[in-house]
Amino acid sequence: MRNIFAVAGIVIKELYRRKDFYVLFILTVLVCLIMASVNIFNDKQIVRYLKELCLLLIWVSSLVIAITTTARQIPAEREQRTLLPLLAKPLTRTQLIFGKFLGCWLACGLVLLCFYIFFGALAASRDHAWPLLNYFQAALLHWFALGVVVALALLGSLVFAAPSSNSTICFVIVATSLTVGRYLDTVALSQAEPFRSVLYAVYFAFPHLEWAFGMRNLIIHDWPLVDWGFAVLLILYLLAYTAAFLVAACLVFRRKPVN
């Protein structure tokens, strides 16, 4: 466990040395503040359009950070020829994978913390309300959804040759899940066989990240808190996919030459 945390610590340090997060955070803040300065019929309490924009930027930024940070972890170690010395130490391949995953996931958590604090402050400046539990629930589900994305990108970094192709494929998969994931079965109905069965299989096998993404609408429109029972079930569902991708990554990495 100590080895895993040591690797994770290095990944987190790498994140705050790089400029990705700072650029995306400042960009989000700037866009939101500019939009907040727009005068809409002299009404200073209009807030939902701001919340929507801010949450969308948070989701996009967090996905960019999660995928790009994870996708370059193992290829970078290989390119810099540090992978072999790393594995020569008392560190197994599985520990390396878990360490990289944990580091990226925790880094995403820190990023989300900053973003959601800004979101809360922005919403409170107009709404004059602090539905902290709702924000916490949305951020928590967001973080667990990012866990699936990080695990997927980690698996992709072992399967695909370059980080760029891995990132692109991960973005396509995640974007599909977030936009049409909920309706794949409806789309399947209008297709001919065998494409219909394939789509159905994808619908049931695909990680439904859109559930966590859908929390945005609940936050934007001040819907009540989702029953914690369902939230815990969703976390377990997302953890199951994360574990599946991590196990697959470990299996692939075990047979992968490191030099």
Added chain:
Amino acid sequence: MTSPRTFFLTLVALLVLCFGLGANLQPKFQSFENARHQSDNFFSLLLGDSSRMFANSFFIKADAYYHSGYYPTIFDNNEAFKTPHVAEDTGAVNSKNQGEETSFMGPPRDWIDAFGRHFIPNRHTHLDEGGATDDLSTSDNVREILPWLKLSARLDPDDIQTYTVTAFWLRRMHKEKEAEQVLREGLRNNPQSYEILFELGRLYKESYDDTGRARNVWELAARYWFNLSPDDQKENRLILEQITTNLGQLETDAGNWPQAMNWLRLAQKISLTPDALQEQIDGIKWKMSEQPSPLFLISGGAFY
């Protein structure tokens, strides 16, 4: 050495050339200037005709906000949302909605669909009825739809419905000044719009209690309506019914019985509920018969 005559002739030729070029370029330059003025809207300049498509999307977005996010996508049954409710609830739009608006999702298709519904807005609400929190104390609070309506109007300045809907909801929020500004802007872009004039009349009558201006505006709206082609008139009967009914009511309140009867009879011809209007007309007739004649007043109440 060039002679002065050649020099003079060259000068004249150059002057003629300048004049000819000027005469040729001036109309072209003017038409270019006009085109530039027409597209002084930033969005139109940037997006061209596609800005209308975006405008419609933002209008739909306003309707989605009106429902606090509970709104059908292209994959859902949207029969009950053909006419945006945000426009339908103004009472000035022909509704094309059918079916049940509260259950467009239908029964869950499978366990994934059933589980996913816990994480999206899953109940039909309107912002003016309390929204997702069911808080009726803020029932006139539909401010959240305004940014999208404003953006929609910017993107498609010719869409009349955007102005009337925006003005209606601004009026509901007691923002009369802003509502008037929106309608004035709509009139600048669509000078002969009877719908905008009707909404402006409602603003004068209901918010400012200015019956004189309301009458003028509604009469102008009726005049513009009668300028429509017969086919367009057939499609836009609802608005004429509203204009004439309101004018009839306004004249009744003012005690101008004959004008009131005229407007109500006109409304009766196109109304789906002519009996109700007939009752109003009968009421006016009764009032007219009750009204004392000038001779009665002169004689001090005694008929001879």
